[in-house]
Structure formats: C-alpha cells, structure tokens
Amino acid sequence: MGVTLPPVAVWADVAVSVTWLRHAEAPRPVLSNLDPIPQDRGRAGAELALRDNQTTGRFLGQTYELTVVEVAPDDDLLPAARAALAQSPYLVLDAPTASQLSIADLAEAQGAILFNASSGDTALRADSCRANLLHTMPSDxxxxxxxxxxxxxxxxxxxxxxxxxxxxxxxxxxxxxxxxxxxxxxxxxxxxxxxxxxxxxxxxxxxxxxxxxxxxxxxxxxxxxxxxxxxxxxxxxxxxxxxxxxxxxxxVAWAPVVEQWGAAQLHSRFHDLAGRDMTPHDYAAWAAIRALGEAVTRTNAGDADTLRAFLLSDAFELAGFKGRPLSFRPWNGQLRQPIPLVTRAALVAQAPLEGYLHARTELDTLGLDQPESGCTRFEQE
The missing domain is CATH 3.40.50.2300 (Response regulator)
Structure with missing residues (x-):
C-alpha cells in the first residue's frame, strides 16, 4: 500500500484530538492482593504519549489534545463512545472485547480509527476483526x-x-x-x-x-x-x-526489566509522570497515540482516511523501544512487535528468537499470519 508524502513546502497547521475511553470492569474477588492494579493504568501511558507528540508537534505546527473518559462497570459505554466520536474519530479503547466490538459497529464509528489497547483476545484479530479497529496490545x-x-x-x-x-x-x-x-x-x-x-x-x-x-x-x-x-x-x-x-x-508486552534499546529512558520518563512502573496497558496506550502522532508527522494530515492508509502502509514505522521498528499488519490491524520474555527480575530473551524465519518479517512468526487470520474486513477496504 503506497502513500505519497507531501513536500515540506505545503505543510500546514494540524490539530488532532484523541479520546482515551475506558470501560471499567467490576473487580472480581482475588486470593492475593500483592499486585494491585494502578488506578491510572493505561491512562498514564496515553498521557505520556500525548507529551511526546506535543514535543514533536511544537516544531511542526501540529497540536494534540487528549480527552479522558471513564465509564463505570454498570453504565452503558455506547453513549460515551458516541459522544467521543462526535468530537474526534480517534479513540484509544481500554475495554473488554464485547465492548470494543459494540463501539466498532456503531454507525458513528465507521471511518474512525479505534485502537485496542487492552484486549489480547485473538478472535479480534481473526474472524471477529473490524476494519476500524487496530491493535496495539499484543494478542494472546x-x-x-x-x-x-x-x-x-x-x-x-x-x-x-x-x-x-x-x-x-x-x-x-x-x-x-x-x-x-x-x-x-x-x-x-x-x-x-x-x-x-x-x-x-x-x-x-x-x-x-x-x-x-x-x-x-x-x-x-x-x-x-x-x-x-x-x-x-x-x-x-x-x-x-x-x-x-x-x-x-x-x-509480556512490556516490563520494567526491559532496559535495552532506549527502554530505560522511556521507563524514566514514565516514572517521572506516573510515579510507578509502566505496565503493558500503559505501553499499549502509549503506542496507540504515538502511532497516530507518527502518522500525523509523516503525512501532515489530520483526517482519518489519510492516517489510516499510512498506518497500514509499508511506509509506517514506530520506534517502540524494543529493538525493531513496529508496524501494523495490513490484514488485521495488529501492531507487529517483539515480545519480551521476562522473569520478575530480568529480561531472559526477546521473541522472535534467532532462527525463526519468515518471508516478510520475523515479527510475523508471532501470532496470526495472514493465511491463518481469517480476517477479511481489511480486504474489503
């Protein structure tokens, strides 16, 4: 998929608004309280990405705004989603699989770009995929x-x-x-x-x-x-x-023990912002908003059609602090990314491991490859 970038001479001011939308899940009884879930999990990652985008955008005439919306477990998510889509076509979702599909199927969401930053459900990348839903959280x-x-x-x-x-x-x-x-x-x-x-x-x-x-x-x-x-x-x-x-x-998608490839610097900036370690949900939210910012920077456009085409093109790359450029699979919208294999104290290895080869990229040895995915929605675009 080819994308033509405009020459610098025609660059103009671009304003992009993004909504981070969370549908809280009712806490279930747990047998251990040793790993409490941060109240700002995911949201803090989105806020860091906003800062990163603003830093770059300041020099290019691009402005970014983040709106945070959290819906209680027993409340209907769809009115909040409709209200967010009325303001912007860009939503980062922290919600269960069923909620994400309900939002993606809204009439107001057709033509929008939604990012799944929470669910690893493989079905969302397979026969339950939606063409307006991209995935920055790795699949199971x-x-x-x-x-x-x-x-x-x-x-x-x-x-x-x-x-x-x-x-x-x-x-x-x-x-x-x-x-x-x-x-x-x-x-x-x-x-x-x-x-x-x-x-x-x-x-x-x-x-x-x-x-x-x-x-x-x-x-x-x-x-x-x-x-x-x-x-x-x-x-x-x-x-x-x-x-x-x-x-x-x-x-895991991310862990504090990942320190190579500039990851320690990302950890430091996140800790300065949130006062805690970055979680996989934070990383997925950060990657979603940074991907959008990278697409805006490279195309100097703010409309969803242009940005979606670029995000799914071979020209898109995101520096994700994992040692390799990250990119989206054009057949199901999954962000290709290495997967750290960690203990609680150390990074043991990072997949794909040496020796696992692929005709396109070794990153496609992880998860559903194109013949396996069963996702046809992207082909219809």
Missing part, C-alpha cells in the same frame, strides 16, 4: 508463540498445564495449546486449579500434592491471568521443573 497468540519459540529452542517439548477457573484463564490456556501444536510440542497433561484459599500459608503442602500426578514433562505452563495462585507454584511442584506462562518465564 503472539505472547504464546513467543513462549513456545523459547521452549522449542530449549527442547522443552513435553508440556503440562495448570489452568485457573476464570474465563480469561481459559482463553490464555487455549492460546498456549494452539501455540504448542503450532510448534510441534506435546501437551502431556492438564489440571484445573480449583482451590479457593489463600496459598500464602498452604503452598508448601498443597502444591506438591496437586502436581504429583502430572505426567512427565519438561516445562509446566500456568494459566492464571490475575495471578491468584501462579506465584506459589514455582519451587513447590512435586517434580523440579521450570514454570512459565503467568509466572516464572512470562511473555
């Missing part, structure tokens, strides 16, 4: 593929899985199963974690008994998105095996 499939590349390289080919009882745990487990099959590895056994007790006192007694009957395996996968129990599995299993997934070796 991308993260699972990153982990399986590492496991394959280590020759940890026999896997076992412990799955939590929450719906998001089932989705993460399914991504892990699909990726294991994709990379030719075998899931030897699965168990569901049904304990409803705090493990801080009982892990040393309960976990060995729970894992005793798992088949022989090289790597134990844990699917516990809320981290209710995953932290207590390591070093307590019946057989001494590495753990990965929601604990141990974790594939």
């Amino acid at each position: 499939a991308m993260k699972a593929d990153a982990l399986m590349q590492f496991a394959r390289k280590k020759r940890w080919e026999n896997l076992a899985l412990i799955e939590g009882a929450a719906p998001q745990d089932a989705a993460w487990s399914q991504a892990l199963r699909a990726s294991a099959a994709k990379f030719g590895m075998s899931l030897k056994g699965e168990k569901q974690w049904l304990f409803d007790a705090d493990m801080r006192r009982n892990a040393a007694q309960e976990v060995p008994l729970f894992t005793q009957d798992l088949p022989k395996h090289d790597l134990l996968l844990i699917s516990d998105v809320a981290n209710d129990f995953a932290r207590y599995i390591a070093y307590n299993t019946w057989e001494p095996r590495p753990v990965a997934g929601s604990e141990g070796l974790m594939p």
Whole structure:
C-alpha cells in the first residue's frame, strides 16, 4: 500500500484530538492482593504519549489534545463512545472485547480509527476483526508463540498445564495449546486449579500434592491471568521443573526489566509522570497515540482516511523501544512487535528468537499470519 508524502513546502497547521475511553470492569474477588492494579493504568501511558507528540508537534505546527473518559462497570459505554466520536474519530479503547466490538459497529464509528489497547483476545484479530479497529496490545497468540519459540529452542517439548477457573484463564490456556501444536510440542497433561484459599500459608503442602500426578514433562505452563495462585507454584511442584506462562518465564508486552534499546529512558520518563512502573496497558496506550502522532508527522494530515492508509502502509514505522521498528499488519490491524520474555527480575530473551524465519518479517512468526487470520474486513477496504 503506497502513500505519497507531501513536500515540506505545503505543510500546514494540524490539530488532532484523541479520546482515551475506558470501560471499567467490576473487580472480581482475588486470593492475593500483592499486585494491585494502578488506578491510572493505561491512562498514564496515553498521557505520556500525548507529551511526546506535543514535543514533536511544537516544531511542526501540529497540536494534540487528549480527552479522558471513564465509564463505570454498570453504565452503558455506547453513549460515551458516541459522544467521543462526535468530537474526534480517534479513540484509544481500554475495554473488554464485547465492548470494543459494540463501539466498532456503531454507525458513528465507521471511518474512525479505534485502537485496542487492552484486549489480547485473538478472535479480534481473526474472524471477529473490524476494519476500524487496530491493535496495539499484543494478542494472546503472539505472547504464546513467543513462549513456545523459547521452549522449542530449549527442547522443552513435553508440556503440562495448570489452568485457573476464570474465563480469561481459559482463553490464555487455549492460546498456549494452539501455540504448542503450532510448534510441534506435546501437551502431556492438564489440571484445573480449583482451590479457593489463600496459598500464602498452604503452598508448601498443597502444591506438591496437586502436581504429583502430572505426567512427565519438561516445562509446566500456568494459566492464571490475575495471578491468584501462579506465584506459589514455582519451587513447590512435586517434580523440579521450570514454570512459565503467568509466572516464572512470562511473555509480556512490556516490563520494567526491559532496559535495552532506549527502554530505560522511556521507563524514566514514565516514572517521572506516573510515579510507578509502566505496565503493558500503559505501553499499549502509549503506542496507540504515538502511532497516530507518527502518522500525523509523516503525512501532515489530520483526517482519518489519510492516517489510516499510512498506518497500514509499508511506509509506517514506530520506534517502540524494543529493538525493531513496529508496524501494523495490513490484514488485521495488529501492531507487529517483539515480545519480551521476562522473569520478575530480568529480561531472559526477546521473541522472535534467532532462527525463526519468515518471508516478510520475523515479527510475523508471532501470532496470526495472514493465511491463518481469517480476517477479511481489511480486504474489503
């Protein structure tokens, strides 16, 4: 997809307004309070990106404005979305999958550019995709593929899985199963974690008994998105095996332990703004608004049609502090990006790993490639 950039001589002032729209989810009961969710999660990333865009725009006659809208769990999100779209065609969404699809299907959203900065649901990049919805949050499939590349390289080919009882745990487990099959590895056994007790006192007694009957395996996968129990599995299993997934070796969009490629500088600026570490939701919101700012800078345009065409073109690149330029997949709107594989204390590796090749870019070895996606909405544009 080609995009012709205007010569500098015809550049003019451009004003861009963006709305960060969050549909809060009702907090579910948790068994551990060790990882509280920041109240400004996502929003702080959007605010940092706004500052970055304003810094560049100041020299080019481009201005940016960010509007923050948060909707309570029991309130209807669509009136807020309609009101935001009446002001600007650019929305960054922190909302569940169903809410994002409802917004994308609004008549007012046709021709808009929406960014999914929260949901890893692979279906949003597959048969449930929408042509007006781009994704800066990595899909579950991308993260699972990153982990399986590492496991394959280590020759940890026999896997076992412990799955939590929450719906998001089932989705993460399914991504892990699909990726294991994709990379030719075998899931030897699965168990569901049904304990409803705090493990801080009982892990040393309960976990060995729970894992005793798992088949022989090289790597134990844990699917516990809320981290209710995953932290207590390591070093307590019946057989001494590495753990990965929601604990141990974790594939993430972003983590404080990523320090190379200028990431430490991004961390520092974020910490100065928010007084805390940057989360994956913050990074996804930051990437969405920075991508929009990069498109405005390169095209000197503020209309959605021009910016969307550029974002999905081969000419678009975003410096994302991950060692490689980031770009959008034109067949489903997913932002290509490396996936750090981290522990709580260190960066272990970054996928795609060396040796995993692709005719287009090695980044497309992570997640749904074009023949796999089943997304046809972008082809109709």
